[in-house]
Amino acid sequence: xxxxxxxxxxxxxxxxxxxxxxxxxxxxxxxxxxxxxxxxxxxxxxxxxxxxxxxxxxxxxxxxxxxxxxxxxxxxxxxxxxxxxxxxxxxxxxxxxxxxxxxxxxxxxxxxxxxxxxxxxxxxxxxxxxxxxxxxxxxxxxxxxxxxxxxxxxxxxxxxxxxxxxxxxxxxxxxxxxxxxxxxxxxxxxxxxxxxxxxxxxxxxxxxxxxxxxxxxxxxxxxxxxxxxxxxxxxxxxxxxxxxxxxxxxxxxxxxxxxxxxxxxxxxxxxxxxxx
Amino acid sequence: xxxxxxxxxxxxxxxxxxxxxxxxxxxxxxxxxxxxxxxxxxxxxxxxxxxxxxxxxxxxxxxxxxxxxxxxxxxxxxxxxxxxxxxxxxxxxxxxxxxxxxxxxxxxxxxxxxxxxxxxxxxxxxxxxxxxxxxxxxxxxxxxxxxxxxxxxxxxxxxxxxxxxxxxxxxxxxxxxxxxxxxxxxxxxxxxxxxxxxxxxxxxxxxxxxxxxxxxxxxxxxxxxxxxxxxxxxxxxxxxxxxxxxxxxxxxxxxxxxxxxxxxxxxxxxxxxxxxxxxxxxxxx
Numbered sequence: 001x002x003x004x005x006x007x008x009x010x011x012x013x014x015x016x017x018x019x020x021x022x023x024x025x026x027x028x029x030x031x032x033x034x035x036x037x038x039x040x041x042x043x044x045x046x047x048x049x050x051x052x053x054x055x056x057x058x059x060x061x062x063x064x065x066x067x068x069x070x071x072x073x074x075x076x077x078x079x080x081x082x083x084x085x086x087x088x089x090x091x092x093x094x095x096x097x098x099x100x101x102x103x104x105x106x107x108x109x110x111x112x113x114x115x116x117x118x119x120x121x122x123x124x125x126x127x128x129x130x131x132x133x134x135x136x137x138x139x140x141x142x143x144x145x146x147x148x149x150x151x152x153x154x155x156x157x158x159x160x161x162x163x164x165x166x167x168x169x170x171x172x173x174x175x176x177x178x179x180x181x182x183x184x185x186x187x188x189x190x191x192x193x194x195x196x197x198x199x200x201x202x203x204x205x206x207x208x209x210x211x212x213x214x215x216x217x218x219x220x221x222x223x224x225x226x227x228x229x230x231x232x233x234x235x236x237x238x239x240x241x242x243x244x245x246x247x248x249x250x251x252x253x254x255x256x257x258x259x260x261x262x263x264x265x266x267x268x269x270x271x272x273x274x275x276x
Numbered sequence: 277x278x279x280x281x282x283x284x285x286x287x288x289x290x291x292x293x294x295x296x297x298x299x300x301x302x303x304x305x306x307x308x309x310x311x312x313x314x315x316x317x318x319x320x321x322x323x324x325x326x327x328x329x330x331x332x333x334x335x336x337x338x339x340x341x342x343x344x345x346x347x348x349x350x351x352x353x354x355x356x357x358x359x360x361x362x363x364x365x366x367x368x369x370x371x372x373x374x375x376x377x378x379x380x381x382x383x384x385x386x387x388x389x390x391x392x393x394x395x396x397x398x399x400x401x402x403x404x405x406x407x408x409x410x411x412x413x414x415x416x417x418x419x420x421x422x423x424x425x426x427x428x429x430x431x432x433x434x435x436x437x438x439x440x441x442x443x444x445x446x447x448x449x450x451x452x453x454x455x456x457x458x459x460x461x462x463x464x465x466x467x468x469x470x471x472x473x474x475x476x477x478x479x480x481x482x483x484x485x486x487x488x489x490x491x492x493x494x495x496x497x498x499x500x501x502x503x504x505x506x507x508x509x510x511x512x513x514x515x516x517x518x519x520x521x522x523x524x525x526x527x528x529x530x531x532x533x534x535x536x537x538x539x540x541x542x543x544x545x546x547x548x549x550x551x552x553x554x555x556x557x558x559x560x561x
Contacts, residue, residue, distance in 0.1 A: 051512070052336050055535075230332045236297075238332035257301060
């Protein structure tokens with residue numbers, strides 16, 4: 001998994017190119033010079049809201065796409081849940097905003113063409129679509145599990161069918177696909193796909209269930225954690241996650257800069273779930 | 277060039293303790309050598325895992341934080357962080373916190389011998405001291421006794437900066453007693469003592485505390501005009517930094533603003549550093 005040196009993160013003024021509401025989420029397209037160039041699936045960006053809201057708001061990069069005259073643009077998936085995300089989803093094209101990225105340790109890609117299962121819940125499925133593309137380029141068989149509370153909270157289920165060999169859709173209310181949670185279907189999906197590597201992004205209980213199922217199956221798991229971040233750049237020590245380090249020693253890792261992607265067998269899930 | 281406690285600095289702007297990570301994270305956005313210096317997060321003799329979550333929450337124009345002095349301990353710092361920092365060509369100021377005078381003295385003794393340490397900043401104002409078990413500085417003479425213990429065990433030529441809390445009523449007395457005890461400069465101030473929503477002791481930092489810090493700096497500079505004073509608290513722009521310098525501070529530290537924009541210190545340093553005239557002119561060469 002050697003990688004050529006990539007440009008590091010930059011802090012730049014970006015511009016909103018387009019915003020589109022799909023289901024419960026807003027898809028925000030923005031240009032932020034220098035961010036897209038170093039992107040790898042699992043990276044995220046941090047956005048400044050205002051001087052009165054000092055903590056950064058972080059979002060998975062869903063897509064990097066060429067835009068005429070602008071170089072590459074980023075697509076983010078935003079759910080308006082608080083003051084920061086409400087402000088962000090209300091921005092009109094042409095609005096300027098401070099963007100830092102690409103941030104975080106991305107998904108590690110297998111060297112061999114192995115069978116991969118990708119699990120995404122809600123808007124957190126965003127980084128799995130570019131990941132699926134990279135895996136297919138490496139001749140990996142890709143199986144997707146897309147989950148959400150209901151149809152409005154399913155991210156790009158149609159597109160999922162184009163990027164994977166098999167797709168399982170799960171909704172909590174049963175409005176689309178199977179009724180239930182990721183935890184209810186994951187074991188069956190992993191067995192059927194003969195998964196060797198499992199990638200997951202979503203709430204902590206979902207990641208825990210996926211990591212446990214992967215462990216039981218003897219597969220590697222890569223879990224993309226979403227934690228409340230303050231600086232998002234590794235400076236503040238606010239987002240620590242309990243993990244098992246080298247030689248089995250318990251320690252903590254920063255979700256923003258040691259993660260957000262961590263090996264599922266390294267995270268001390270029960271402690272993380274108990275912390276809040 | 278800025279002269280602070282006998283050190284020449286590339287710019288009158290340093291990174292405040294606890295806001296620059298290990299230095300590596302910040303260096304991604306610009307060379308540390310362009311800054312006046314880098315103050316490390318507070319080191320303790322033994323590694324500390326830090327406090328429980330949540331550690332940081334927003335409050336209007338501020339952050340309330342209870343990180344609990346998470347740090348790798350002296351050995352870990354000397355082995356994994358200091359050599360890299362020294363290589364960056366910036367002034368490395370190591371912040372220390374101890375649970376006893378003996379611990380402060382041991383930290384000073386060992387750090388003073390470490391190659392590349394420009395100065396020691398003694399954290400005498402940790403806002404969550406009661407929760408973290410570090411020496412609880414309640415009176416100016418407590419601060420002075422720590423400074424004296426550090427000064428006694430530090431090799432000559434390594435200046436001591438005493439970091440004081442922004443208690444407007446006591447700050448002048450604290451500064452005076454620390455300088456009398458041998459501090460080469462005072463750093464005014466630190467996070468304001470605050471509480472997390474669940475009641476845990478914490479600190480409040482960010483633009484919300486700037487006017488309080490500025491008042492404290494102004495009082496100290498007026499009362500002790502010959503003292504080297506470093507102003508810190510809520511600085512997020514060059515204009516903010518100029519207010520502190522105008523009040524009499526020799527230099528400033530930028531902290532919380534870095535968590536909001538990691539380029540802040542570099543921008544303020546460029547505006548106030550030796551090449552500043554070239555940036556502010558309207559001529560285009």
